[in-house]
Amino acid sequence: MTGRDTWGAFAARMHEQSDLGGVLGLLGWDEQVICPPGGREARALQGATLAAIAHQRLVDPAYGEAIDAADALADLTVEQRAMLREARRQRDKATKLPEAFVRRLAEQRSRTNQAWEHARTTGAFADYRPALEELMRLKVEEADLLRGDGTRYDALLDEFEPGMRLERLQPLLADLRARLVPFAQRILDRPAPDVSVLERGFDPAAQEAFSLRVLRDLGFDFERGRQDRSTHPFTGGTAPTDIRLTTRIWEHWLPACLYASVHECGHGLYEQGHAESLWRSTVSAAPSLGLHESQSRLYENVIGRSLAFWEHYLPVAREHFPGQLDDVDALGMQRAVCRVARTPIRVESDEVTYNLHILLRFELEVDLIEQRVAVADLPEIWNARMAEYLGYAPKDDVEGVMQDVHWSEGYIGYFPTYTLGNLYSAGLLEAMRRDLDVDGLVRAGAFGAILAWLREQVHRHGAVTPGEELMREATGRDLGSDAFMAYLEERYGALYGL
Amino acid sequence: MTGRDTWGAFAARMHEQSDLGGVLGLLGWDEQVICPPGGREARALQGATLAAIAHQRLVDPAYGEAIDAADALADLTVEQRAMLREARRQRDKATKLPEAFVRRLAEQRSRTNQAWEHARTTGAFADYRPALEELMRLKVEEADLLRGDGTRYDALLDEFEPGMRLERLQPLLADLRARLVPFAQRILDRPAPDVSVLERGFDPAAQEAFSLRVLRDLGFDFERGRQDRSTHPFTGGTAPTDIRLTTRIWEHWLPACLYASVHECGHGLYEQGHAESLWRSTVSAAPSLGLHESQSRLYENVIGRSLAFWEHYLPVAREHFPGQLDDVDALGMQRAVCRVARTPIRVESDEVTYNLHILLRFELEVDLIEQRVAVADLPEIWNARMAEYLGYAPKDDVEGVMQDVHWSEGYIGYFPTYTLGNLYSAGLLEAMRRDLDVDGLVRAGAFGAILAWLREQVHRHGAVTPGEELMREATGRDLGSDAFMAYLEERYGALYGL
Numbered sequence: 001m002t003g004r005d006t007w008g009a010f011a012a013r014m015h016e017q018s019d020l021g022g023v024l025g026l027l028g029w030d031e032q033v034i035c036p037p038g039g040r041e042a043r044a045l046q047g048a049t050l051a052a053i054a055h056q057r058l059v060d061p062a063y064g065e066a067i068d069a070a071d072a073l074a075d076l077t078v079e080q081r082a083m084l085r086e087a088r089r090q091r092d093k094a095t096k097l098p099e100a101f102v103r104r105l106a107e108q109r110s111r112t113n114q115a116w117e118h119a120r121t122t123g124a125f126a127d128y129r130p131a132l133e134e135l136m137r138l139k140v141e142e143a144d145l146l147r148g149d150g151t152r153y154d155a156l157l158d159e160f161e162p163g164m165r166l167e168r169l170q171p172l173l174a175d176l177r178a179r180l181v182p183f184a185q186r187i188l189d190r191p192a193p194d195v196s197v198l199e200r201g202f203d204p205a206a207q208e209a210f211s212l213r214v215l216r217d218l219g220f221d222f223e224r225g226r227q228d229r230s231t232h233p234f235t236g237g238t239a240p241t242d243i244r245l246t247t248r249i250w251e252h253w254l255p256a257c258l259y260a261s262v263h264e265c266g267h268g269l270y271e272q273g274h275a276e277s278l279w280r281s282t283v284s285a286a287p288s289l290g291l292h293e294s295q296s297r298l299y300e301n302v303i304g305r306s307l308a309f310w311e312h313y314l315p316v317a318r319e320h321f322p323g324q325l326d327d328v329d330a331l332g333m334q335r336a337v338c339r340v341a342r343t344p345i346r347v348e349s350d351e352v353t354y355n356l357h358i359l360l361r362f363e364l365e366v367d368l369i370e371q372r373v374a375v376a377d378l379p380e381i382w383n384a385r386m387a388e389y390l391g392y393a394p395k396d397d398v399e400g401v402m403q404d405v406h407w408s409e410g411y412i413g414y415f416p417t418y419t420l421g422n423l424y425s426a427g428l429l430e431a432m433r434r435d436l437d438v439d440g441l442v443r444a445g446a447f448g449a450i451l452a453w454l455r456e457q458v459h460r461h462g463a464v465t466p467g468e469e470l471m472r473e474a475t476g477r478d479l480g481s482d483a484f485m486a487y488l489e490e491r492y493g494a495l496y497g498l
Numbered sequence: 499m500t501g502r503d504t505w506g507a508f509a510a511r512m513h514e515q516s517d518l519g520g521v522l523g524l525l526g527w528d529e530q531v532i533c534p535p536g537g538r539e540a541r542a543l544q545g546a547t548l549a550a551i552a553h554q555r556l557v558d559p560a561y562g563e564a565i566d567a568a569d570a571l572a573d574l575t576v577e578q579r580a581m582l583r584e585a586r587r588q589r590d591k592a593t594k595l596p597e598a599f600v601r602r603l604a605e606q607r608s609r610t611n612q613a614w615e616h617a618r619t620t621g622a623f624a625d626y627r628p629a630l631e632e633l634m635r636l637k638v639e640e641a642d643l644l645r646g647d648g649t650r651y652d653a654l655l656d657e658f659e660p661g662m663r664l665e666r667l668q669p670l671l672a673d674l675r676a677r678l679v680p681f682a683q684r685i686l687d688r689p690a691p692d693v694s695v696l697e698r699g700f701d702p703a704a705q706e707a708f709s710l711r712v713l714r715d716l717g718f719d720f721e722r723g724r725q726d727r728s729t730h731p732f733t734g735g736t737a738p739t740d741i742r743l744t745t746r747i748w749e750h751w752l753p754a755c756l757y758a759s760v761h762e763c764g765h766g767l768y769e770q771g772h773a774e775s776l777w778r779s780t781v782s783a784a785p786s787l788g789l790h791e792s793q794s795r796l797y798e799n800v801i802g803r804s805l806a807f808w809e810h811y812l813p814v815a816r817e818h819f820p821g822q823l824d825d826v827d828a829l830g831m832q833r834a835v836c837r838v839a840r841t842p843i844r845v846e847s848d849e850v851t852y853n854l855h856i857l858l859r860f861e862l863e864v865d866l867i868e869q870r871v872a873v874a875d876l877p878e879i880w881n882a883r884m885a886e887y888l889g890y891a892p893k894d895d896v897e898g899v900m901q902d903v904h905w906s907e908g909y910i911g912y913f914p915t916y917t918l919g920n921l922y923s924a925g926l927l928e929a930m931r932r933d934l935d936v937d938g939l940v941r942a943g944a945f946g947a948i949l950a951w952l953r954e955q956v957h958r959h960g961a962v963t964p965g966e967e968l969m970r971e972a973t974g975r976d977l978g979s980d981a982f983m984a985y986l987e988e989r990y991g992a993l994y995g996l
Contacts, residue, residue, distance in 0.1 A: 019547035022540065023521060030524060034532075038722035039740025042520065045778070046736060049517035053551060224536035238544060242537025280543070 003073050007080070010070035011281075013063045014087055018280040020054040022238035029236035029244050033228045048106075055102070058094045067091065079277060082464040086282035089162065096145050105142060108135050109410045116408035125379050125397045132407065133375045136368055139412055143369060152369050157413035160289040161420065163466055166366065169416060176419070176481040177359050181389055183488065184352050188342060188391065190496045193335040197328045198254045202321055207249050210320040211261035214313065215245070218299065219451040220265050221272055233260035235267035235296075240279055243268045255337050259300050266299030267292060269451060273459025281462075288467030289414070293421025294428060295458070301351050301422075302429050302487070303450070307334045308442035338495055342392040344399040352492060355422060356389040361404070361415040369412055426484035427475035428458070501571050505578070508568035509779075511561045512585055516778040518552040520736035527734035527742050531726045546604075553600070556592045565589065577775060580962040584780035587660065594643050603640060606633050607908045614906035623877050623895045630905065631873045634866055637910055641867060650867050655911035658787040659918065661964050664864065667914060674917070674979040675857050679887055681986065682850050686840060686889065688994045691833040695826045696752040700819055705747050708818040709759035712811065713743070716797065717949040718763050719770055731758035733765035733794075738777055741766045753835055757798050764797030765790060767949060771957025779960075786965030787912070791919025792926060793956070799849050799920075800927050800985070801948070805832045806940035836993055840890040842897040850990060853920060854887040859902070859913040867910055924982035925973035926956070 001009070027047045035043055057063065070076075071084050097105075112131040119128035143152035150158075153166045208229075215227060225243035237243040245264040250256035270292060278284040286292035303309055310330035317333075318325050325333075343349045346357040364381060367373035373381065382401040387393050394400035406414055432438055432453055441449050457474040468479055477483060492498070499507070525545050533541055555561065568574075569582050610629040617626035641650035648656075651664045706727075713725060723741035735741040743762040748754035768790060776782040784790035801807055808828035815831075816823050823831075841847045844855040862879060865871035871879065880899040885891050892898035904912055930936050930951055939947050955972040966977055975981060990996070 015543070016547050016551075019544040020551075022544045023525065023548055026524065026528060026544075027521065030528070034724070036720065036722055036724050036740055038719070039735075039737060042737035042739050042777075045513070046517040046520045046524075049514050050521055053514075053518075053555075057551075221536070222534065224534055226532070226534055237537075239537060239540035241540050242534055279540075 001069075003075075006066075006069050006073055007076075010066040010084070010087070013057070013060075013066055014083060014282055015280045017054065017058060017087075017090075017282070018284070020050065020057070022242075024050055024054065025236055026238045029238075032230045032232070032234070032236075033244075033246060055094060055099075058091055063087075064091060064095075079281075079283065079464055082283045083281045086285075086463055090282065093146065093159075097142065098145075101138075101141070101145070105138050105410065108138050109408075112410070113405070113408045116402065116405065120398055120402055123396055123398055125402065128402060128408075129375055135408075135410055136375060139369060139410055140371065153366050153413065156369065157416070160413050160417050161467070162288060163468065164288070164290075169362075170366075172480065173359055173362060173416065173419065176355060176423075176484070177389070179481060179485050180352070180355055180359075183485070183492075184340070184356060184390070186498055187340045187352055187492055187496050190498075192341060193339050193495075195336045195339050197325070197332065198336050199252050200254075200324050201251050202254050202324065204249045204251055206320045207251075207254070207257045208247075210317060211247060211257050213316065213320075214258065215261060215265050217445055218262070218265055218269065218447050220245070220268055224272055225268055227261065227264075233264050235264045235271065237268075237271065240272055240274045240276075240284060243271050259304060259337075262304045263296045263300035266296035269299070269454070270295040270459050273451075273455045274462040275460040278462040278464070283463040285463045286467070287463040287465065287470060288420070289417035290420030290424060291458070291467040291471060293417055294424030294471075295421075295454070297421045298425040298428055298454075302425050303438075303442055305334065305337050305351070306439065306442060306491075307331060308439040310334050310337075311443050312445045335495055338491070340492065340496075342390055344386070344392055344394050345403055351422075352488060353390060355419045358415050358419045360385050360389060361406075362419075365407070365412050365415065420479070423479060423481060423484045424471050424475070426487040427471065427477050427479075428454075429487060430477070430483045431457075431475045499567075501573075504564075504567050504571055505574075508564040508582070508585070511555070511558075511564055512581060512780055513778045515552065515556060515585075515588075515780070516782070518548065518555070520740075522548055522552065523734055524736045527736075527744075530728045530730070530732070530734075531742075531744060553592060553597075556589055561585075562589055562593075577779075577781065577962055580781045581779045584783075584961055588780065591644065591657070595640065596643075599636075599639070599643070603636050603908065606636050607906075609633075610908070611903070611906045614900065614903065618896055618900055621894055621896055623900065626900060626906075627873055633906075633908055634873060637867060637908055638869065651864050651911065654867065655914070658911050658915050659965065660786060661966065662786070662788075667860075668864075670978065671857055671860060671914065671917065674853060674921075674982070675887070677979060677983050678850070678853055678857075681983070681990075682838070682854060682888070684996055685838045685850055685990055685994050688996075690839060691837050691993075693834045693837050695823070695830065696834050697750050698752075698822050699749050700752050700822065702747045702749055704818045705749075705752070705755045706745075708815060709745060709755050711814065711818075712756065713759060713763050715943055716760070716763055716767065716945050718743070718766055722770055723766055725759065725762075731762050733762045733769065735766075735769065738770055738772045738782060741769050757802060757835075760802045761794045761798035764794035767797070767952070768793040768957050771949075771953045772960045773958040776960045776962070781961040783961045784965070785961040785963065785968060786918070787915035788918030788922060789956070789965040789969060791915055792922030792969075793919075793952070795919045796923040796926055796952075800923050801936075801940055803832065803835050803849070804937065804940060804989075805829060806937040808832050808835075809941045810943045833993055836989070838990065838994070840888055842884070842890055842892050843901055849920075850986060851888060853917045856913050856917045858883050858887060859904075860917075863905070863910050863913065918977070921977060921979060921982045922969050922973070924985040925969065925975050925977075926952070927985060928975075928981045929955075929973045 024047065027043065027050065031040065031043050067084055067087050108131070112135040115128050115131035119125065139156065140152060143155040147155035151166050157164055157166065157169070212227060216222070224241045225237065225245065227245045227247060229248060230246035231248065233246050233248055235243065235245055245261065245268050247257050247261040247264065270286070274284045307330060310333040314325065314330050314333055338350065340350045340352045343353070346354065349357055360382065364373065364378065368375070378401050379397050383394055386400070429438065432450070436449055436453060438450065441447065458470065461470055465473070472478060475483070522545065525541065525548065529538065529541050565582055565585050610633040613626050613629035617623065637654065638650060641653040645653035649664050655662055655664065655667070710725060714720070722739045723735065723743065725743040725745060727746060728744035729746065731744050731746055733741065733743055743759065743766050745755050745759040745762065768784070772782045805828060808831040812823065812828050812831055836848065838848045838850045841851070844852065847855055858880070862871065862876065866873070876899045877895050881892050884898070927936065930948065934947055934951060936948065939945065956968065959968055963971070970976060973981070
C-alpha cells in the first residue's frame with residue numbers, strides 16, 4: 001500500500017465512526033424533540049442496535065491495525081497525528097470494557113434512573129438507594145477496568161476531562177471553595193434585588209422570537225443549525241454543519257428561554273466553528289467537556305449577564321414585549337438576572353453560588369467512588385455541607401441529594417467540568433480584553449469580533465490540542481481560580497456595593 | 499442449540515436489520531423535514547455509511563446460515579415461516595448484486611438525477627439524455643444480474659411487486675386502457691365544472707388544523723405518529739409506533755393540503771395497523787407497493803372525494819374557513835374536487851385520467867428496459883401517446899417526458915404500482931360494502947368501523963401473505979379492472995350525467 005492508501009484505510013474507519021456518531025446524535029435529538037410517545041420503545045431498541053454496531057466496529061482489531069499502520073507513516077500533519085491519538089484513545093477505552101460488562105452497566109443505569117424518577121415522586125431516598133448502590137459498585141468495577149496508574153476517580157474523570165488528574169483538581173477546587181464561601185456569604189448578607197420584572201407573563205411566541213434574534217446576532221449560523229424546544233435544553237446535531245439547539249419557554253420567568261438559548265448557542269457556536277479540515281474526524285470534537293462548557297458559560301454569563309448586554313438588548317426586548325419593560329433600565333435588568341440567593345437547586349442558582357453546588361457534588365462523588373462514603377450516608381452529608389457552604393438546609397431529599405440526574409445515569413467525574421467551564425470562561429474574558437474592547441462591542445451588538453476571536457483561539461482547533469494546553473495558549477494562564485474570582489469581584493462587587 | 503436458541507439467533511439478525519431500516523427511515527424523514535440546508539452533505543455521507551453497514555450485515559453468510567438453521571425447525575408458525583421467506587428474499591436479492599455494481603449504480607443515479615434537475619431548468623432533453631442512457635444501461639445490467647426465469651422487466655418489477663410478472667400485468671393494463679380511453683373521452687367532452695371555490699385564499703394555519711382534525715377522525719394515532727410539512731408529501735417513520743406523515747399547504751388550492759394529508763394518512767393507518775407480533779420483523783411491511791398504495795388511494799379518493807365525505811366535512815370546513823364556503827353545497831365541493839381534465843402533469847391529474855398517465859409510462863419503461871425503444875426516442879413517443887390517450891400535446895419536455903423524478907432515480911417497475919393501488923382500492927370498496935354501509939358511515943363521520951374492517955382484512959397481516967393473495971382473500975376477486983371501472987362509472991356517471 002502507498003502512504004495515501006494507508007492513511008485512506010484509517011480515514012475510512014474514522015469517517016465511519018464519525019458518521020455513526022452523527023446518526024446516534026440524530027436519534028437522541030429526535031427522541032427529545034420530535035419522537036411521538038409511543039415510538040420511544042422502538043427508538044431505544046434502534047439506538048441500542050446502532051450503539052452496539054458502532055462499538056463492534058470501534059473495537060474491531062482491523063481498526064487497531066489501521067491506526068498502527070497510519071501511525072508509522074512519515075510526514076503526517078499535526079492534525080493527522082491528533083486524529084490518530086484520539087482514535088487510539090477511544091479504542092483503548094472501548095477495548096478495556098468487556099461487552100457483557102457494558103451491557104450490565106447500561107441495564108443498571110436504566111434501572112437506577114427509573115428508581116431515581118420513582119423516588120422523586122415518593123420523596124424517599126430509600127426507594128433510590130439500592131439501585132444507586134448497585135450502580136456505584138459497577139462504577140468502581142468500571143474504574144478498575146479502565147484505570148492506569150491513577151486513582152479510580154481519575155479513570156472516570158478521564159472520560160470527560162482527558163488528562164486531568166484528581167491530585168491536581170482537588171487542591172484547585174479546594175482553593176476555589178476557600179475563596180468562594182466567604183465571598184458568597186458577603187453577598188448573601190446584602191438585601192436581595194427585586195426580580196419581579198422577570199416574572200411578568202411574557203408571550204411565549206415573543207420569547208422565542210427574541211431568543212432567535214439574539215442567536216442570530218451572536219453569530220449562530222441557521223443555514224447550518226436550528227433551534228427547537230425540549231423539556232431540558234441541550235445542544236445536539238449530527239455534524240458541524242447541522243447543529244441543533246433546544247430551549248424551553250416559561251411564561252412567567254423571562255430568563256428561562258433567553259439564557260437557555262444563549263447557553264446552548266455558546267455550545268453551538270463552538271461546534272459550528274471546528275475547522276473544515278477536522279470534519280468527520282476524531283478531533284472534530286471538544287478536547288474536554290470543561291472547555292465545551294466554557295463556551296456556553298462565556299456566552300450565557302460573562303456576556304449574557306453583563307450590563308453591556310442589557311444596554312444593547314433592553315430596547316430590543318421592549319420591541320418584543322411592548323409595554324412590559326418600560327419601567328426598568330439596563331442596570332435593573334442586570335441586577336435581576338444576576339440575583340444571588342440561597343437556592344437549594346443547582347440549576348436554579350446563580351454565578352456566585354453555582355460552583356459551591358458543584359464542589360459539594362465533586363467532593364461527595366470522589367469519596368463515593370473511592371469508597372470512603374457509603375450511598376446510605378449521602379443525604380446526611382449532603383445536607384450538612386449545604387448548610388456549611390450555603391447556609392441552607394434542604395427541606396427534603398428531592399431538593400437535596402436527589403435533585404440531579406447525573407449519578408443515576410452513572411456520570412461520575414462529570415460535575416467538575418461545569419466549574420472548569422466557569423474558570424476557563426473567566427480566563428478567556430481576561431485574555432479577550434487584552435485584544436478587544438469587549439464591553440464596547442457587546443454594548444454595540446458587534447458580536448462578530450468576539451466570535452472571530454473565539455474561532456481563532458478556540459473553536460477551529462477542535463480536539464487537536466489537549467484542552468488544558470489550548471486554554472493555556474488562549475488565556476496565557478495556568479488553570480486556576482484567580483481570573484474567575486477577579487471576574488466575580490468586579491461584577492458582583494459593583495452590583496452589591498461590596 | 500435448542501430450537502429457541504436457533505430461532506433467537508435468526509431473530510437477532512432480523513431485528514438488527516429492522517432497527518437499521520428504522521434508523522435509515524429517520525435519516526430520510528429528517529432530511530426532508532428538519533435538516534438545515536448546510537447539513538445535507540453530511541447527512542448524505544451518514545446515510546451512505548449506514549446503508550453500507552446494513553448491506554454488509556444483510557449479505558453476511560452467517561445471516562444466511564441463521565436463516566437455514568431456523569428454516570429447519572419444526573412447529574414454526576405461519577408468521578415465522580413468512581419472516582424467514584422474506585429474510586431469504588431480501589438476502590438473495592442483495593447477494594446477487596456485487597458491491598462495486600451497487601456503488602456504480604448509486605453514483606449514476608445521483609448523476610442522472612442532477613442532470614434531470616438541470617435539464618428541467620434548461621428545458622432541453624439533450625441535457626438529460628446521456629445520463630439517462632447510461633443509467634438505463636446499468637438498469638439492464640441490474641436486471642440481468644437479478645433475473646431468474648422471467649424477463650428483465652420482471653426482475654425489476656419484483657422489487658416493488660414481489661411475484662408479479664409482465665405476462666400477467668401487460669394484458670391486465672391493456673384491458674384497462676381499452677376501457678378507460680373511451681370512458682375518459684366521454685367525460686372530457688362534457689363541460690368542465692367550476693373549481694374556483696377551491697382557489698380562494700385559505701389561511702395556512704386553518705388548513706393545517708382542518709387536516710389534523712380529519713386525520714384524527716380517520717383514526718390516525720397521534721400517540722404513535724405525527725404530521726409535519728415537506729415539499730413533497732410522504733409517509734415515513736421508524737416503526738409502527740412512530741409513523742410520520744407530511745403534507746404541504748398551498749394557500750390558493752384547498753385540495754393540496756387536505757388530500758395530501760388524507761393520502762398519506764391511508765399509508766400511515768396501514769403501517770400503524772401491523773399486528774404487534776410482526777414488529778421488528780421482515781413482515782412488518784407491505785407485501786407489495788400496490789397494496790400499500792391501495793390504502794392511500796382508498797382514503798384519498800374512494801372515501802375522501804365521495805359525496806358522503808363532503809356531506810360530513812363541509813360544515814367542519816366552514817368552521818375552519820369562516821365565510822369562505824357558504825355559497826357551495828356538498829355536491830358542489832365534490833364536483834370541484836372530482837374535476838376531470840386534460841392535464842399534462844400526472845400528479846395534478848384526476849382519478850379518471852390518472853391511470854392513462856401511468857399506462858403511458860408503463861408501456862415506455864417496458865420497451866426501454868427490453869431495449870425496444872431508445873432513450874433518444876422517448877420525447878416523440880411520449881408526446882404521440884399523450885395525444886392518443888388524452889388528446890393533449892405537451893408544449894415541451896418539462897411537461898412531457900421530464901415531469902417525473904422516477905426514471906432519473908432508476909425506478910423502473912414502480913409506476914404500475916400506482917395503478918394496481920387504484921384497482922385494489924376499488925375492489926376493497928366493493929367488498930367493504932358487502933359488510934358495511936360505507937356511505938352511511940362516512941356521512942356520519944363514523945370512520946372507526948371502516949378502519950376496523952381494513953385492520954382485520956389488510957393491515958394486521960403485514961407481508962405475511964403475498965399481496966395479490968391477500969387482496970384476493972379481502973376482495974373475493976382476482977386482480978382486474980372490473981371493480982375499478984364500475985366504481986368510476988358510478989361516481990363519474992352521476993357527476994357528469996353520462
